[in-house]
Amino acid sequence: MTDASTEAPADLDADGFARTTERILASVGSVIDGKPDAVRSALVCLLAEGHLLIEDVPGVGKTMLARALAASVDATVRRIQFTPDLLPGDVTGVSVFNPVEREFEFKPGAVFANLVIADEINRSSPKTQSALLEAMEERQVTVDGRSHMLPDPFLVVATQNPLEMEGTYALPEAQRDRFMMRISMGYPDAKSEALMLRQRDTVNPLEAITAVVSAVEVAALVAWARAVHVAPTIEDYAVALSQATRSHSDLRLGASPRATLQLVRAAKVWAALDGRGFVIPDDITALLLPVFAHRLIPTRSAGGSRARSGADAITAILERIAQGVRVPIAAR
Numbered sequence: 001m002t003d004a005s006t007e008a009p010a011d012l013d014a015d016g017f018a019r020t021t022e023r024i025l026a027s028v029g030s031v032i033d034g035k036p037d038a039v040r041s042a043l044v045c046l047l048a049e050g051h052l053l054i055e056d057v058p059g060v061g062k063t064m065l066a067r068a069l070a071a072s073v074d075a076t077v078r079r080i081q082f083t084p085d086l087l088p089g090d091v092t093g094v095s096v097f098n099p100v101e102r103e104f105e106f107k108p109g110a111v112f113a114n115l116v117i118a119d120e121i122n123r124s125s126p127k128t129q130s131a132l133l134e135a136m137e138e139r140q141v142t143v144d145g146r147s148h149m150l151p152d153p154f155l156v157v158a159t160q161n162p163l164e165m166e167g168t169y170a171l172p173e174a175q176r177d178r179f180m181m182r183i184s185m186g187y188p189d190a191k192s193e194a195l196m197l198r199q200r201d202t203v204n205p206l207e208a209i210t211a212v213v214s215a216v217e218v219a220a221l222v223a224w225a226r227a228v229h230v231a232p233t234i235e236d237y238a239v240a241l242s243q244a245t246r247s248h249s250d251l252r253l254g255a256s257p258r259a260t261l262q263l264v265r266a267a268k269v270w271a272a273l274d275g276r277g278f279v280i281p282d283d284i285t286a287l288l289l290p291v292f293a294h295r296l297i298p299t300r301s302a303g304g305s306r307a308r309s310g311a312d313a314i315t316a317i318l319e320r321i322a323q324g325v326r327v328p329i330a331a332r
Contacts, residue, residue: 012220014277017225017272018275020213020217021221021273023212023213024069024212027209027212028042028043028068028072031068032061032068034188034189034192035065035188035192038065038183041181042066043273044181044270045155045157045181045266046155047218047272048180048222048265048266048268049153049155050155050266051157051158051178051179051180052155053121053171053176053181053182053294054159054160054183054184054185055160055161055294060187061185061188062185063117065157066117066157068206069157070115071210072212073114073213073215074211075151075153075211075214075218076112076114077113077116078111078116079110079117080110080118081120082120082123082124082129083124084123084124086124088127088130089109089143090128091111093141094106094109095143104144106143112150114153115153115154117158118132118157118159121159123161125169126169126172129169130175132178133178135150135154136156136179137178139152152215153218153222173295173297177256177295181266181291225269227277228269228276228277228278228279230267230268230279233328234279234284234328237281237284238260238263238264238284240325241260241263241288241292241322242254242257242259242292245292245318250298250299250301252299253295255296259292263292264284266291267284270287285327288318292318293318296317298314298317
């Protein structure tokens with residue numbers, strides 16, 4: 001049963017959008033200390049109908065962020081622990097023969113939920129990882145020639161450990177490209193870590209979270225953000241940034257058209273969270289790194305031979321690209 005305070009408003013306006021999203025940010029932020037940017041990015045992916053990849057070392061709160069977001073939304077949630085023995089059918093579902101009806105019945109897998117937490121996704125084989133490809137792009141799964149639609153809204157929040165850690169598999173390019181954003185949590189500052197020690201010694205903060213929005217209300221927020229205005233000059237700016245990655249001499253693989261589309265979608269939500277009904281160039285540049293970086297592959301000469309040096313090289317390349325592409329003056 002959804003509490004009355006979580007019912008979708010009849011006519012959502014800018015103030016209603018702000019109040020509702022502030023409740024979500026406050027709820028998730030009560031668990032994730034000192035990481036407002038990570039919390040905001042997770043909300044952006046939810047409302048922009050994208051998917052989020054959280055990459056960092058163990059123990060910094062990757063799964064906690066995903067679980068806190070899931071607990072804040074009154075919707076179905078499933079968690080998949082990706083391990084080396086996980087099978088694709090565990091994710092998508094399988095057809096099982098019913099001897100009474102004498103026909104095969106589809107048994108849905110763990111992916112059939114509004115919010116799916118794919119925990120340590122890169123500890124499973126590429127074959128199992130690829131079970132999410134159709135679900136993330138088309139919001140459906142196909143088993144034995146029959147397609148089954150996933151619920152709406154649908155969000156995958158995946159966590160992964162850095163590639164240099166033992167027992168990990170690199171995500172295929174097609175898989176990475178389906179994640180709207182990749183973020184890192186980073187270590188907490190001293191003040192946040194000390195607060196964590198005092199508050200979580202005997203209490204699990206997740207137990208105190210209750211849903212602050214319903215799935216219906218999330219759908220209303222998504223529709224509101226989708227209607228945010230993007231001027232043609234802003235669209236051209238996003239395209240120019242994408243084109244620059246494809247022609248850059250230090251990149252073997254540039255941003256895909258899907259990346260351009262998701263950059264603009266994320267920028268709409270970013271603008272709405274700032275109380276604006278239109279996108280400005282700063283929205284685009286603020287999201288350039290989390291939306292583009294995980295999709296790009298640098299050349300070996302640019303630092304692409306090792307994971308960490310490759311990430312640093314991509315960051316530097318994107319900074320140079322942002323400086324070299326002309327910023328539009330008329331944003332509205």
